[in-house]
Structures are given as structure tokens and as C-alpha cells.
Amino acid sequence: MLRIVDTTLRDGEQKAGVALSIDEKIQIAKLLDKAGIYQIEAGVPAMGGDEKESIRRIVELGLKSKISTWNRINISDIEHSVECRPDIIHISAPTSDIQIKSKLRKERGWVIDTLKRCLCFALEKGFEVTVGLEDASRADFGFLIDVISEASKEGAKRVRYADTVGICYRQKVFEEISAIRTKIGVDVEFHAHNDLGMAVANSISAYMAGADFIDCTMGGIGERAGNCNYAEFVEAAKGCLDEWSDVDIKNFIEVQNSVMSIIYKK
Amino acid sequence: MALFLGNSRILKIIDRTLPEIFAYKNKLNANDILNFFHIFKTMGIDLFEVDSAVIKKIDKMPKGIDFIYRANSEYELEECIRKGIKYCVVKWIKMLNPYFCDIILKNNLSVTVEYKVESIQDIYKLDKMYGMGKLRAKGKLRIKGLDRVVSHEWIEALESISKKYNLDIDICPDNTYSLASAISIEGIMGGMNTITGSFMGYGRGKGFAAIEEVLMAIKLHMNSKANIDLSKLPQLKKVFCRMTDMVVPDNKAVVGDDIFKYESGIHADGIEKDPSTYEPFNPKEVGLKRELVIGKHSGKKSVCKKLKELGQEADEANICTILDMIRSKSIEMKRELSDNELKDILLCSKVV
Helix, strand or coil: CCEEECCHHHHHCCCCCCCCCCHHHHHHHHHHHHHCCEEEEEEEEHHHHHHHHHHHHHHHCCCCEEEEEEEEHHHHHHHHHHHHHHCCEEEECCHHHHHHHHHHCCCHHHHHHHHHHHHHHHHCCCCEEEEEEEEEHHHCCHHHHHHHHHHHHHCCCCCEECCCCCCCCHHHHHHHHHHHHHHCCCEEECCEECCCCCCCHHHHHHHHHHCCCCEEEEEHCCCCECCCCCHHHHHHHHHCCCCCCCCHHHHHHHHHHHHHHCCCCC | CEEEEEEEEEEEEEEHHHHHHHHHCCCCCCHHHHHHHHHHHHHCCCCECCHHHHHHCCCCCCCCCCCCEEEHHHHHHHHHHHHCCCEEEEEHHHCCCCCHHHHHHHCCCEEEEEECCCCCHHHHHHHHHHCCCCCCCCCCEEECCCCCCCCHHHHHHHHHHHCCCCCCCEEEEECCCCCCHHHHHHHHCCCCCCEEHHHHHHHCCECEEEEEHHHHHHHHHHHCCCCCCCCCHHHHHHHHHHHHHHCCCCCCCCCCCCCCEECCCHHHHHHHHHHHCCCCCHHHHHHHCCCCCCCCCCHHHHHHHHHHHCCCCCCCHHHHHHHHHHHHHHHHCCEEECHHHHHHHHHHHHHC
16 A cells, blocks of 8 residues: 655755744644645654754644654664654664765664664664665665664564665666565665656656655655655656546645745745 | 767667747747757757757758757658758658658658657557558657656567567657656666657656756766766756746756755765765766755754854854754744854854
């Protein structure tokens, strides 16, 4: 079953120059919930201040959409999330050597050990946890499978394959997601970026390969060239896969327009 | 200037931007048109598609640029011949007209027959039409559309037609479902040797594959040594905007002004250590620059770096106050902060 994870309030807001107040984030969360979005990634609690407060207040709304928070692989980040009481805690582990060596200045083994510690910590607190495979499209696939396998053994039910720099193409997406589904059997979420204009195509391919959870943002906003555009993805899924065959695309565009008018209101 | 993809593979690229612009607007400056051709050619375009409206605007055919003429009538075919253009593209239905075919054959024009398919099933219908002799093309076959093609089987289906009828195939995906660039690169990786698209995917309906996206994907995935120079994309965009009056979204893939702006603490930290952590390619490759901006998502390190760039220094003890002030101001302004606003905050933080 195809489910949308909306990350407008996290990756979308990370688009340079976008800045939302607590009230605006709450308004957007309500609109997303009304549109039937399965999961709302509400932000990064470790930022503290207004960001953390906005997440706390979104959780308090008791929406039908599941509320999740984004965390780096460190206990301190997760503690901030725990305080917000979301439905899902998402822990993002860098998986490419570029990210592990250049950004973290660590080794692959450190990533697996630290991820396991963070997973245990969040799971013991009683949260549903999803694991992010940051920069998965540039990772060594063997290592990626090791990370997923270890995460799955620790109790993670879903992993997010992130095409962090938006360079993936649909054959590779299909092959790698299919292999993850076959080898490990965890639920897969796909997180696209649009740097080569292929975010929608890659997301469709990921769904066809067995990723039931697709990350989108309203208007496709996000870092650099943005993420998978929600309305465009729905239109493609409806036109190419016969998903949402009974819905009117105008409703999706209206939701997107309402959110965009909040984000870009002067 | 065909692109060499390695292993003796050559890729031809056809641009169809101009007739699409003329579909909406006919008061164009001839110099802009010529500039557009010359700049885009440096990036690897082999043929520029034109039609009667475009040709009327160009007094003299420019040297060094090759054209493919879209002909919808016998009269237009004659114009194509008069202008000395060797290549023409026609809709398949025109090939059912014997007079039309005769003009092409007698004048030795290299014809590309365009046939629209939406799905793989449509490709099999095409095979039947060839079998029945309804398409009498001896040149290339352009497969337009492929709108709802989501599995790679389409490549095999087209390859079998190409072999069976000894035809070169050119693909021109429509962007109805935002798949056109992905289909183009999939086709090239699968062995297709000609693609048609437009600058930024511009065109009627939802447009076509964005050629600059396809070129960048080739650079990243197929042959980094392919002689693809995209550094003049900003100039090309400028000419294009002048012709179309279009404002290009700041986050448009490959050409958007803001695609290398970064703000969030996590990204700023990564880019500071090694830009490739969060950049798909070097901004210089597309004539852009990376830029650190300060706003709601900035972290302490980015703020210190920016202040240093501005010749200012933040007091360690004060940095949390500065960060809080930046976040409040950015939310209030609903945007990133300017250098002067940042300097003002620094000043106020000293008072606080």
C-alpha cells in the first residue's frame, strides 16, 4: 500500500531562505493531516527553541497522520525527540564513505555500532523507530545491506533509502530497492532529491520495487533542487500505476497551493 | 558535435526549444535566437529543430549550426529545401500522403518520422503498422511520448523494431508525468543513440526532457570525460528568459539560481569539510557558485564562518544569543538574512 511521508516541515523547510514560525508549522501540519498524509516529518527537535516547541505542539494536536522527528545518530538528538513524544523517531545514519569519512571523520564500523546504540535507546523508550540510510545512492551496496541487516536485527521495521544528493536514476533505484526487499524484507521508504530532475521518476520506480513509503514535499521544496513534488508524484502514480485512480488531482494541487501560500506569504 | 560516450558509442542530441517558444510568442529578437543556438551548441547539441515560424525570423541561415525542419505541409517541405536544410521531421500520418513522400524522396531529404506512443502496448501497435507497410519511412523514427512508460521493457521493444526494420530511433519523451528526463537517460544507458528534448524541458503541455539534466546525468554516470561543457548555462538561461519572459524557479534542477545555496547547520558543516558531501557536482560545472546563507536553520559554526567572511568576529559567549536573534529575525522576515542584517544582529547582541 502506497503511503506518503511528507517532509515539507523538515527537508522542505531546509531549503535555503525558508523559515516557518510555530503557528505556520501547525497550520501546515493540519492541512497535511486533512489531506490524508500517512506521516508528517515535523522537524529536528535537536535544533531546540521554536523548532522543538513547534514539534511538541504538532504532536499535541493528536492528528490522524503519524508525526515523526529527524535525528542524527547521537543519543542527545534522540533525547530531544523523546521529549517531544512523536509517533516515530527517525534516526539518520550516513552510509556513503564520502559522508562517513569526510563529514563524520569516522569508519564504517563506528556507524553500525553507534546506530545500534541509538536504536536500542529509542526502542527501549517505546517508540517506533525508522532508520535513515543517508546518501544510500552513493554507498557501497554491500555495506548498505550490512547496516540494514544490523538495524533490522535490533528491531527497526523500516529503513529510508535516501538519494541525498539526487543523482540516482530509476534502474539503479529499482535494482537496489528490490534487492533490499528480497534480502532483508524490511519495509522501505524512499527519499528522493531532484538534482537531476528525476525525483518523481525515481520515487515511482522505488514504489514499483517495493518501497511502500514515499517521501514528498509540497511544491517539491527542499535542499538545492528540492525533493519529490507531492502533486507531481500523485499525478504520476495515478497516471502510470493506477494508484489513487478514484481521486481528483485538483484536490492534491489545492492542498499543495494552500501550503505554499503559507510558506511564501509576505 | 556528437557526444562520445566511450566504447565507440556516439550520442546525438536534438533540441526542439525554438518551435515550442514560437507556439506562444512570435515577437522574438533574431539575435537572441542565434545566440541561443550558438551557446547551446557548445554543450553538445547536434541539431536544432525549427519550423516555418522560426525560419521566417532568421534572415540568413547561420553557419555552423545544423537544423532539422518540422514540416506539416508540402509548402513547408519546399521551404525546407529552399533554405538548404537537409533534415526534416514529420508526423507519421503525413507519410501516408504519396505527394508528400515524393517530395522527400526526390529531394533526398533525410526524414525523421514522428510517432506518438504512450505505453509499451503502443510500441507493439507500431510494429504492426510497419508490418502492414503503413509507415514508409526510410530515415529515422522518432518515438514521441512514452508518457506512461515505467519499466525498462520499452527499450527492448524499440530495439526489436529498430533491428527488424533497419531504422535509427530517436526518442523524445513527453513530460506528462514528470518522467521525461529519467526516460531519456534510461534510453541512453540502454543503447539509444539519439534523443530529442528542450532547454529546461520547455514545451507545450508539460514539455519534454530537460536536455541540461540529461547532459549532467551523462556526465555523472556514463562518461565523466565526455566533452560536455555546461559552464555557459547561466548565459543560455538569460537568453531563454528574454525570449520567453519566463522566471525560472530558483530551485530548478541544474540551472536554478539557488541550487547551491546552503543554510542548515548539518549541510554547512558537511560542505565546509568536503563540498561533495552535500553537492551532486561542482557548482562551477554549471557556471554557478556555492553560497552559505544565514537563516533559521543555521548553526553556530556557519554563523561564525559568515561573520568572519564579513570581517566581524563573534564572541564565543554571545553566539547562542546571536543564533536566537538570527532565528527570530529569519522567521519574522520569512527568508534568509542579508549581510547587513547579520551585522546589525551582531551589534545588538553586544548591547544585550
